[in-house]
Amino acid sequence: MVAQLEYVKRVEPLMKDMAKTHGSTFTFDHLPLQQGGSLSPVTIAYETWGTLNDTGDNVILITHALTGDSHAHDPAHPGNCKMAWWNPLIGPGRVFDTDRYFVICSNVIGSCYGSTGPTSPDPRTGRPYGMRFPVITIRDMVRAQHRLIEHLGVRHLAMVAGGSIGGQQALEWGVLYPDLMDKVVVIAATAALTAQAIAFNEVGRQAIMADPNWYCGDYWPGSGPSTGLAIARMLAMITYQSEEVMEQRFARKPVQQAMAPSPANTPELGGRFDVENYLYHQGNRLVERFDANSYLYLSRAMDLYDVSEGYPSLEFALRRLQSKLLLIGIRSDFLFPAAHVRWLAEKVRSLGGDATYIELDSPHGHDAFLKDWDQLTIALQQF
Numbered sequence: 001m002v003a004q005l006e007y008v009k010r011v012e013p014l015m016k017d018m019a020k021t022h023g024s025t026f027t028f029d030h031l032p033l034q035q036g037g038s039l040s041p042v043t044i045a046y047e048t049w050g051t052l053n054d055t056g057d058n059v060i061l062i063t064h065a066l067t068g069d070s071h072a073h074d075p076a077h078p079g080n081c082k083m084a085w086w087n088p089l090i091g092p093g094r095v096f097d098t099d100r101y102f103v104i105c106s107n108v109i110g111s112c113y114g115s116t117g118p119t120s121p122d123p124r125t126g127r128p129y130g131m132r133f134p135v136i137t138i139r140d141m142v143r144a145q146h147r148l149i150e151h152l153g154v155r156h157l158a159m160v161a162g163g164s165i166g167g168q169q170a171l172e173w174g175v176l177y178p179d180l181m182d183k184v185v186v187i188a189a190t191a192a193l194t195a196q197a198i199a200f201n202e203v204g205r206q207a208i209m210a211d212p213n214w215y216c217g218d219y220w221p222g223s224g225p226s227t228g229l230a231i232a233r234m235l236a237m238i239t240y241q242s243e244e245v246m247e248q249r250f251a252r253k254p255v256q257q258a259m260a261p262s263p264a265n266t267p268e269l270g271g272r273f274d275v276e277n278y279l280y281h282q283g284n285r286l287v288e289r290f291d292a293n294s295y296l297y298l299s300r301a302m303d304l305y306d307v308s309e310g311y312p313s314l315e316f317a318l319r320r321l322q323s324k325l326l327l328i329g330i331r332s333d334f335l336f337p338a339a340h341v342r343w344l345a346e347k348v349r350s351l352g353g354d355a356t357y358i359e360l361d362s363p364h365g366h367d368a369f370l371k372d373w374d375q376l377t378i379a380l381q382q383f
């Protein structure tokens, strides 16, 4: 009881400040987990735009990436990607047309934007789960989303679409619930992560866990391993871009904008390059808005994803797909290389599936799915 009161007093206001929960929440009793154990209760934060039709089938489900949230669209700021992460693609007359479709985006379990995650109170103790939160997978996220759409009265999905970890979720939707949707759009994601991508994630996690303020995950939100989280983000930001665009943007220029504090307040060794300042800024921004334990769990879910898990083979899993599949690769993505995305499309086709591959000719690397609006719109319109 004392622990619960302490939680309410200390954690909830911090979480409200740090992670703006948009929209509504849905809570259900129990979710069995792929790696064993279960979560109960489970809350999912979500937003919807547009109107569900009488037959419950004019629905597009949008799935978000690692540090994303349910706020994919902001009707008050149409098209502005600073206000909502897929705003240029969603809205009246846009490619995800809210005049025609009921568009849903939910925050994944494990996150810190309103869904049950490591910062949520563990019902056994009343204290934040921290590292007592169970290991969750992309399949668990999708099963939780499935409970949400049932709750919303959805009978059939016109489309599930997402990029990066959102793309992993979209693919998982297609394989796990094959008769529930017409189309699946997987952007910058593959059937399983490469060793190189797992390696980058692990270095980021090690940076968090090596921070003396991590306390094995038992920090109070707001006072956690900010240095470790910032370093993890700096490393990850390099993987979200490309050598080409970093040369275009930064080259060897000295710092151009206001000096951002470096994560460890290190002395500058002979000045500061612009690219370093940029990374410091991005690291600090993530610390302001994200929880380090959530970062550990979600990046691990990304690593653990393998669409064939639990099936006799990859072919068996992919043969389950019944919907039309659009796979979008990004020419300059080295986290989910375009060749691997193309390979998946070819594999699905070789198994008799309906898969289209489109490659974005973008220099922006992995995060092109969050910036190359014209190319994304054209690809999605064609589909």
Ligand SMILES: CC(=O)SCCNC(=O)CCNC(=O)[C@H](O)C(C)(C)COP(=O)(O)OP(=O)(O)OC[C@H]1O[C@@H](n2cnc3c(N)ncnc32)[C@H](O)[C@@H]1OP(=O)(O)O
Pocket: 064, 065, 066, 067, 068, 069, 085, 166, 256, 257, 260, 274, 275, 277, 278, 279, 281, 285, 367, 370, 371
């Ligand atoms: C589903 C999801 O994935 S949701 C999560 C997506 N959001 C994020 O990943 C948040 C981090 N943001 C980003 O990575 C990017 O802003 C993107 C991918 C969303 C968009 O890319 P871009 O438009 O190229 O943005 P860019 O990489 O320039 O970053 C913009 C920020 O960097 C800052 N910045 C840009 N250049 C510099 C520089 N040279 N030095 C210091 N800071 C810089 C900008 O001031 C801006 O800061 P702000 O976010 O505090 O306003």
Ligand SMILES: N[C@@H](CCO)C(=O)O
Pocket: 065, 066, 067, 068, 163, 164, 165, 240, 367, 370
């Ligand atoms: N920039 C995205 C990329 C991860 O795939 C995020 O932070 O969620």
